[in-house]
Amino acid sequence: AAGVIQSPRHLIKEKRETATLKCYPIPRHDTVYWYQQGPGQDPQFLISFYEKMQSDKGSIPDRFSAQQFSDYHSELNMSSLELGDSALYFCASSLVLRGSSYNEQFFGPGTRLTVL
Amino acid sequence: DAKTTQPPSMDCAEGRAANLPCNHSTISGNEYVYWYRQIHSQGPQYIIHGLKNNETNEMASLIITEDRKSSTLILPHATLRDTAVYYCIGQYNTDKLIFGTGTRLQVFP
Numbered sequence: 001a002a003g004v005i006q007s008p009r010h011l012i013k014e015k016r017e018t019a020t021l022k023c024y025p026i027p028r029h030d031t032v033y034w035y036q037q038g039p040g041q042d043p044q045f046l047i048s049f050y051e052k053m054q055s056d057k058g059s060i061p062d063r064f065s066a067q068q069f070s071d072y073h074s075e076l077n078m079s080s081l082e083l084g085d086s087a088l089y090f091c092a093s094s095l096v097l098r099g100s101s102y103n104e105q106f107f108g109p110g111t112r113l114t115v116l
Numbered sequence: 117d118a119k120t121t122q123p124p125s126m127d128c129a130e131g132r133a134a135n136l137p138c139n140h141s142t143i144s145g146n147e148y149v150y151w152y153r154q155i156h157s158q159g160p161q162y163i164i165h166g167l168k169n170n171e172t173n174e175m176a177s178l179i180i181t182e183d184r185k186s187s188t189l190i191l192p193h194a195t196l197r198d199t200a201v202y203y204c205i206g207q208y209n210t211d212k213l214i215f216g217t218g219t220r221l222q223v224f225p
Contacts, residue, residue: 004159031211033211033212033213035213042201042203042215042216042217042218043154043160043213043215044215045212045213045214048211048212055211056211056212058212088157090159090160092159092160092213102148102165103207103211104162104165105160105162105213106162107158107159107160107161108159109158109159110157110158110159
């Protein structure tokens with residue numbers, strides 16, 4: 001079965017550079033989520049999109065932006081990178097049944113970003 | 117979203133049942149209890165969820181107390197591949213998952 005695809009899997013950047021992470025959700029899933037997991041920490045929600053519109057926002061720095069495109073893939077853009085941005089970035093997708101509280105999120109393998 | 121409390125770590129012998137507890141005393145009546153796990157640096161994986169009744173699927177069983185203030189995830193026959201961090205999450209809305217500190221389960225031979 002198709003899974004969530006993330007690219008690149010590994011990314012090394014210098015401080016103050018920019019990075020773009022891509023996420024391709026499971027076909028027919030309408031919602032995409034982004035999570036950040038720092039070293040030794042638990043995943044933290046950043047932002048989500050439903051049907052290409054931002055649906056929720058967590059502790060996402062102003063230096064980060066994201067969008068979901070017409071083909072439902074999503075990109076997380078990170079500018080003015082800092083050492084503290086080094087983390088695993090997970091994308092998840094789901095098919096949200098409106099009116100239901102059931103929401104199984106399917107996670108991708110993550111992108112490991114290292115900022116030097 | 118309800119705050120959940122889990123023990124930081126647990127051990128389990130291979131082949132035995134692993135019982136992972138979770139306290140969620142602030143859970144509201146319409147919030148579900150979700151369990152996810154994360155095997156080392158992989159993306160979290162959904163295990164099971166429930167509202168009031170006990171639930172079972174091919175991976176695990178979920179026992180929720182009648183007052184819904186706590187629950188237990190049961191892996192009936194733990195294997196080495198079940199070694200992971202297990203997260204109990206109380207959630208109503210259909211959006212973000214709020215991960216707490218979870219329980220690090222170590223299955224040993």
